[in-house]
Amino acid sequence: MENGTIKSKKHFPSPNPHVRLTEIVYWSEGLKVKGMLAEPKELGNYSGILYLRGGIQSIGMVRPARIAQFAAQGFVVFAPYYRGNRGGEGRDEFAGADRWDAVHAVDVLKNYSNEKVHLLAFSRGGIMALWTAILRRDVTSLVTWAGVTDTVLTYKERPDMRRMMKRLYGGTPNTALGAYEERNPLMRIDESSAPMLIIHGLRDENVYPAQAYLLEEALELNGQQYETWYFPDYTHFFPPAANRKTVKAICQWMRVKES
Numbered sequence: 605m606e607n608g609t610i611k612s613k614k615h616f617p618s619p620n621p622h623v624r625l626t627e628i629v630y631w632s633e634g635l636k637v638k639g640m641l642a643e644p645k646e647l648g649n650y651s652g653i654l655y656l657r658g659g660i661q662s663i664g665m666v667r668p669a670r671i672a673q674f675a676a677q678g679f680v681v682f683a684p685y686y687r688g689n690r691g692g693e694g695r696d697e698f699a700g701a702d703r704w705d706a707v708h709a710v711d712v713l714k715n716y717s718n719e720k721v722h723l724l725a726f727s728r729g730g731i732m733a734l735w736t737a738i739l740r741r742d743v744t745s746l747v748t749w750a751g752v753t754d755t756v757l758t759y760k761e762r763p764d765m766r767r768m769m770k771r772l773y774g775g776t777p778n779t780a781l782g783a784y785e786e787r788n789p790l791m792r793i794d795e796s797s798a799p800m801l802i803i804h805g806l807r808d809e810n811v812y813p814a815q816a817y818l819l820e821e822a823l824e825l826n827g828q829q830y831e832t833w834y835f836p837d838y839t840h841f842f843p844p845a846a847n848r849k850t851v852k853a854i855c856q857w858m859r860v861k862e863s
Contacts, residue, residue, distance in 0.1 A: 605631040607704070608711025616640065620672040628682070632708045633701065635693040639684035639709060640666050642675035643716060651744070651862060652717030654736070655683035656706055658727025658750075660698050660768065665689070673848075674724070677855040680717040684709040686732075698728065698772050699755065699787045703735040710740055720744045722858045723798070725751050727811055727840070734789035734819075737796040745861040746796075747854055749803040750840050753815040756784045761812050790822045799829040799861055803850065805838030831857075 605611070609631045616625040626641040644650060655671050658664035666683040675681045686702045687694030696702055710721055723746040725733035730751020737743045752758055756777045759769050770776055773783040785791070800823060804816040816832070823830040833850075835842070842850060 605634075607631055607633065608708040610712060610715065611636055613641075616668065618642075618672060619669045620676055622646070623672040623675045625668055625672065628712060629692075630708065630712045632687065632705045635687050637684060637687050637694070637705045638690050638692040639682055639712065640668065640671060641712075641716060642668070642671040642681040642683075644675055644678060644680070648678070650678060650680045650717050651720040651722065651858070652710075652713040653679045653681045653722050653724050653858070654706065654709055654713055654733075655681050656723065656725040656729030656732045656736070657683055657685070658729050660696050660728065661689060664727060673851055674855065677852065679722075679855065679858075680713065682709055682713040682716070684712075698769065699731040699735070699752075700772065700783075703732055703739075706732040706736045707739050710736065710742065720862050722861070723747065724854065725749065728752050730811075730815070730819075731755070731787065731789060734793065734796070737798045737800075738789055738792050741797070743796070743798040745801070745858055746798045747801045747803065747857070748816075748819070749850075749854075750805065750808055750811050751802070751815065751819070752811055753819045754790060755787045756781075757815055757818065758811075759784070761814075762810075790818065793819075793822050794826045794828070796828070800831070801854070801857055802830060802832045803835075803854075804832075805835045805840060805842065807836075807838060808840045810840035 730748040
């Protein structure tokens with residue numbers, strides 16, 4: 605089946621009375637992959653947000669309330685679960701071949717939104733979003749919030765993730781460097797033309813701020829358009845009030861990038 609084609613969809617209970625949720629099964633590189641769509645119930649001409657989740661498998665799974673929060677701001681949001689999750693086929697590879705699940709999810713989103721598509725990434729989703737912006741030419745903007753940029757750095761920063769990474773990548777950065785480098789979007793970041801917004805809490809110990817600085821440095825080097833919002837007092841997860849405020853500010857930033 606053609607990539608990005610919808611195979612099936614079913615209604616999903618929504619935590620917000622103004623937002624409709626639908627679970628979608630779509631095709632990605634011959635695999636059936638699942639994701640969640642959030643649409644404002646009120647008819648309108650809405651831009652799209654591709655929400656790229658963090659974590660792996662059940663950790664960091666897409667939360668209906670989270671994507672509904674952005675849909676309530678006047679966007680159609682689609683969040684792929686990535687392959688191998690929630691009954692989807694294949695294996696979650698933490699930014700390996702599963703990056704195509706994000707790339708093809710843009711086509712799913714365009715069935716429900718206008719042609720303007722923004723990428724919004726959290727944590728592991730950062731590396732997925734960067735690859736999507738490299739591999740597609742139709743991305744309006746990219747926001748990476750506490751985003752992973754470099755898997756070698758992740759391996760060094762997170763001892764608790766090393767066993768998983770060794771299993772998926774075939775070794776450590778010393779013994780299987782090719783697998784880590786092949787996942788590194790910074791080598792090809794100049795192929796993206798999307799303006800980027802980097803958001804990071806400077807007390808983040810899940811994804812250290814060094815990941816944000818690496819991306820910033822690469823964009824600066826290439827003369828690419830970007831902005832940074834650094835928060836000295838916040839960790840990986842922002843307090844509720846700060847989170848709501850940041851969500852609104854992100855949506856406003858995206859609208860400015862459309863004009």
